[in-house]
Amino acid sequence: MLDAWPTPFPSRRAAVEFFGGGAxxxxxxxxxxxxxxxWWPRFDRDVMVAALAENARRSFWDEWASITCPAxxxxxQSGIVPAQETEAMLQQRPETVALSVPGAGHDVHLERPEVLHQVLREFLGQVEGEWRLPPDE
Incomplete structure (x- = not known):
């Protein structure tokens, strides 16, 4: 994907348009x-590719199963996580709170920040009342 970027971009505006405009x-x-x-990426392409490659090569199911706090x-709604992967996550940890944000793709934080903020505030408010760290002994 990074190799498809027309770098350097001739202007910031051209980059915004290339990335789909808007937020x-x-x-x-x-x-x-x-x-x-x-206009160039602030990151080294090879370092970014190597960092992201681990996500494609490695399974994180053991880590997911080991989480003990609320998640x-x-x-x-049109993101990149396959539905069967989400279903498997919820089967493995059925207490997980999951939701799909309408009108958003992969970049929920950019596309629907107001919804994400509200969801996080509500979730953290519930967690604060339900989950406490054990006292120091």
Whole structure:
């Protein structure tokens, strides 16, 4: 995906448009910096690819199963997490709170920040009243 970016972007505005415009485009363009006559990613491409590759190669199911605190899974209605993966997560930890945000894709925090804020506030308010750390002994 990164190799499809027309880097350097000729302008920040061009980058915003390439990334889809609106809040999502602005968010992604915020990760660019102006240098050498264009707009470039702030990160090293090879480092980013290596970091993201682990997510594709490695299973995190053991870590997911070991979580003992309340968990909230927030998904965009048209996000990238396959439905069967979400179902498997909820089967493994049925106490997990999960929701899909209408009108959002992968970047819920950019596309529907007001909804995410409300959901987090409500979830954390419930957790605060229900879950307490054991006292120090």
């Amino acid at each position: 999502v485009g602005e968010g992604w363009a915020g990760g660019l910096e102006e240098r050498d006559g264009g 909230l899974v927030v998904l965009g």
